[in-house]
Amino acid sequence: MADDTLVVAFLLSGAALLAVSVVVRGRLFAGGGGHHLPIDPIDVAYLKGGPGLAEYAALAALRAAGAVAPDGTPGTLPVGMPRLARVAHEGIVAGSGPWQSLRTPAGREAQDQIRTKLERQGLLTSRSQRAGARVGPIVLLGAAAGGVALAARSVEPRHTVLFVLGTALLAIVGVLTLRAPYRTVAGKVVLRDQTRRNGHLHPRNRPAWETYGPAGAALSVGLFGTAAWWASDPDYARALGMSRVYVGGSGPHPYSSCSASNAPSSSCSSADTGSGSSCNASSCNSSSCGSSSGCGSSSSSCSSSSCGSGSSCGGGGN
Template sequence: MNVATKTWGLSGPEFLLIYCVLAVVLVMLAVLHRHHLLAGRGRVSANDLTAQQVAYLNGQARLAVYSALAVLRSAGAVKVGPAPDRYLLTNGPPPAGSSPLDLVVHRAAGQRLSTRELAADGAVATELTRLRGTLEQLGLLPTADVVRVMRGWLLALAGVLILGLVRLSWGIADGKPVLYLAGVLISLFVAMVLLHRRWRRPRPTRSGEQTLAVLHGGYAHLQPANNPSWAVYGAAGAAMGVALFGPYALWTADPEFAGEAGIARSLAIAQSGGLLAGTGPSSTHGGYSSGSWGGGSTAGASCGSGSASSSGGSASSGGGCGG
């Protein structure tokens, strides 16, 4: 073929080979760099983390707020107002030894906010930000800089995709075969979508996942299936139970309060099942556990303990001559 007839001076097979190598190398570098960035800084002792820190690590801001509500409810410090508003009300002082998040959630409850509005309260939002900052410093959650670097890789891949689309349009205009190039572009786009889904809301670092796995083993007696008693384990046990095993733990321990507070039971069950199946943010260590936590309509209404545990635990490539 005469060079003059080649699009951009490269034949279809020549461009396709160079393009495939470029795309594959960038995808591999992006995945390897992500693996390095999300390593964390070693396992943190369970004694170094508060229940609300564990909750944020396991389920972000919403679960941290639910963990604080579990503390306050177990101490009888909050209740739910009458229908139809169902806003939170204070029902007494927060228990001794309450965390900073417990205190600001209790204060916010005194302002007649709904459960959904708690995280938007200024003091609560500030404390949640502080919680995340602490977890980032401990290497348990990725920092904003890490997230920006990972998104930078996506931008680089987007540039490669645009280059391929331009070549595709030129090839079509010149009447060249572009089927293989189109296949490569589709594969690259799929890889970018998968990477975006994993990087949009990064899970804990591997150090964070290891720490949660250790905590799940150390607090297996708080699993809802083991019927732990809030009366026995107190506010600290209630907070850690919700932190590790999710809002379903609050539902099974105190369904009346959970329902009145607007904590969706279907969502709690779905989170429990999804995480046990390995599809949630903490899928490598099992996440929230389903089961019965003693029923009852008031905090501390259940009894008993036992020992049991549950655990639960992607890639893409493609290539095809074109342009």
């Protein structure tokens, strides 16, 4: 009888912990009403793919605005460009290239401002939200450990089975919910809505950036990744050694700094996205400087000899 009571108590307490954990997690990551506010295209890119994709969106805005020429030389910066784009333009003007300037304190500060804005709008999860969300999974895993101990001490087979089943459920949910999401539910709604309303900017439609302007170019890259570059500005994408499939994330940026006499703004980029599949012969020709070491063995055609005379490439991504 005592064993029956212990089993029932364990199962009921486990069910209560699961319910509380799910409810708390749902409230933490629901997000605010920020999805009703206007959102900048570069902010959309940060929301979709983090800092790396936001930087590409900022550079797309510069290209569409004529602030950087096809050969990488700087043009006039229009008034009202987002700060991240202005920082990239400063690097182009200085001759160090956009990527180097985006690695400076000014570039990191501009990115931090975007993230803070999105967190306040309830579109990105904050550090405190992620920390709070880990409490529930840790409690569930602790309860699962207790279930293991109870199962080991149980002498009744049917009780042992119930302890094991309850423990397995607690452990599975605890592990699956231990990692906090990058975006809130409201943030995911924003991306779905932006993608639905801006289907005309999809790479398959080959949108002309001259037609849609800086905001349209940045939004195209922000929503659909670097494939938008290849569809709308393939020459410059090739010159940058840009990945065809990069859509952001926590992995290494798909570029690295290198010194190349024929690369725009004295910079070129690695096509290493973590999968190392986009550095191919088409992006490593005499007019471009791709990565010579950031690609897998399948990209053996991407070598120093394909970067043109007087140029040298750097290694993998940052």
